[in-house]
Amino acid sequence: AQSVTQLGSHVSVSEGALVLLRCNYSSSVPPYLFWYVQYPNQGLQLLLKYTTGATLVKGINGFEAEFKKSETSFHLTKPSAHMSDAAEYFCAVSGDAGNMLTFGGGTRLMVKP
Amino acid sequence: DAGVIQSPRHEVTEMGQEVTLRCKPISGHNSLFWYRQTMMRGLELLIYFNNNVPIDDSGMPEDRFSAKMPNASFSTLKIQPSEPRDSAVYFCATLPSGGGTEAFFGQGTRLTVV
Helix, strand or coil: CCCEEEECCCEEEECCCCCEEEEEEEECCCCCEEEEECCCCCCEEEEECCCCCCCCCEEEHHEEEEEEECCEEEEEEEEECCHHCCCCEEEEEEEEEEEEEEEECEEEEECCH | CCCCCCCCCCCEECCCCCCCEEECCCCCCCCEEEEEEEEECCCEEEEEECCCCEECCCCCCCCCEEEEECCCCCEEEEECCHHHHHHHEEEEEEECCCCCCEECCCEEEEEEEC
């Protein structure tokens, strides 16, 4: 069965610092991988996704993630954090169970001025 | 398209009452998911429909919960009777057929059972 583990339920960075949110997955088939962001009182919106092809994928708001099959990872990064990046971030995988998405527990990103 | 539309946005009800949450998927999307989000348990998948048929309802917590999708443009999640521990934000998400497509989420319904 597919699963996702997000290391660190809370991450705090200073404005301008590197953002690194960790995601490891488990899947018995080549996975499709997603990062979603949730702002307060909002639904989830897609940041970026990996399906096939280039392993480094770029998303909205300057975020990117790299699919590393050997490490079963899909970590999310942004070179320089902005106050507006404060939100909860969810990693998700699909593939094992058709279109069914399995989400990680989420990481709340806090950005300090 | 207006996206996935959920109603109501907020619901406050008394314990024991019936609650019905509604979802209108994006036109043409044939997969629909109901999720529940709480601080304690995070985002939990309750049930997954494909072409209006329930495929996986293993996440439905108990018999008090039921979900239907009578047609491609409407789904409901019903709780009867409701309990305070059902208080959560309930999300509906839909996606089109084909692998690798992302799910589109509604704004959620914040349910408070007092």
